[in-house]
Amino acid sequence: MRRKLVVGNWKMHGLAADLRELDRLADAHMHTACDVVICPPATLIATAAARIEATPLMVGAQDCHPQDNGAHTGDIAAPMLADAGARLVIVGHSERRADHGEEDTLIALKMRAAHRAGLQAILCVGETERERDTGQTLDVVGRQLADGLPDDADASNTVIAYEPVWAIGSGRTPDDTQIEEVHGFMRSILQERDTAQGDAIRLLYGGSVKPDNAAAIFAIPDVDGALVGGASLRATHFSAIIAALESARR
Numbered sequence: 001m002r003r004k005l006v007v008g009n010w011k012m013h014g015l016a017a018d019l020r021e022l023d024r025l026a027d028a029h030m031h032t033a034c035d036v037v038i039c040p041p042a043t044l045i046a047t048a049a050a051r052i053e054a055t056p057l058m059v060g061a062q063d064c065h066p067q068d069n070g071a072h073t074g075d076i077a078a079p080m081l082a083d084a085g086a087r088l089v090i091v092g093h094s095e096r097r098a099d100h101g102e103e104d105t106l107i108a109l110k111m112r113a114a115h116r117a118g119l120q121a122i123l124c125v126g127e128t129e130r131e132r133d134t135g136q137t138l139d140v141v142g143r144q145l146a147d148g149l150p151d152d153a154d155a156s157n158t159v160i161a162y163e164p165v166w167a168i169g170s171g172r173t174p175d176d177t178q179i180e181e182v183h184g185f186m187r188s189i190l191q192e193r194d195t196a197q198g199d200a201i202r203l204l205y206g207g208s209v210k211p212d213n214a215a216a217i218f219a220i221p222d223v224d225g226a227l228v229g230g231a232s233l234r235a236t237h238f239s240a241i242i243a244a245l246e247s248a249r250r
């Protein structure tokens with residue numbers, strides 16, 4: 001049985017005052033049976049982690065460097081994130097692939113760095129709109145998994161998030177059968193690597209998850225939770241998504 005997981009990605013949003021949202025979330029989900037993670041900007045990780053210490057919430061990060069330390073001005077290494085209180089890190093988000101030219105080989109090194117630091121790594125994969133329109137979705141996702149997943153990836157240190165690039169921040173989502181197809185495909189690839197681990201690795205859907213579509217998405221087979229951007233910034237919205245996951249029957 002895979003434990004349900006919902007991750008909020010604040011992206012480049014959030015000042016210290018916005019951490020109030022975490023108090024509201026913690027109040028509403030003090031006894032949650034799901035894993036609930038907030039990934040604030042790096043500047044807020046340590047304060048956020050201290051603030052939610054006595055709650056079931058966890059703090060994550062949005063990216064890490066592939067090396068553990070070194071002369072890399074402005075970058076943040078995975079051991080630093082763990083030291084600040086992060087438990088997870090998002091790796092290979094499409095905005096980093098687009099804004100910073102990150103490719104699968106670098107992403108695999110970042111996954112390894114996260115694992116060395118004891119962090120769970122969320123590997124993001126997903127096709128662009130053109131790739132979907134030209135029938136390449138499964139090829140793209142298969143390649144991103146094959147090249148981005150390091151050999152040491154297992155259910156204890158790795159989560160996969162399927163995030164179609166065209167669904168992120170757009171208000172559009174794939175239909176249920178499209179999500180089911182990709183999640184089933186990812187599950188079969190993971191099972192081919194290792195049957196038991198492939199069964200146990202959690203698969204998230206991400207891209208315009210909102211309170212009003214969350215329940216339907218969580219009812220899709222092989223969807224173990226969500227990676228949420230915009231709707232994670234306000235506790236009321238994110239809380240409704242958490243509640244939908246809590247009551248999803250799987």
Ligand code: PGA
Pocket residue numbers: 009163167168169170171206207208209227228229230231
């Ligand atoms: P969105 O972002 O929920 O705002 O579409 C999702 C993501 O980028 O992880």
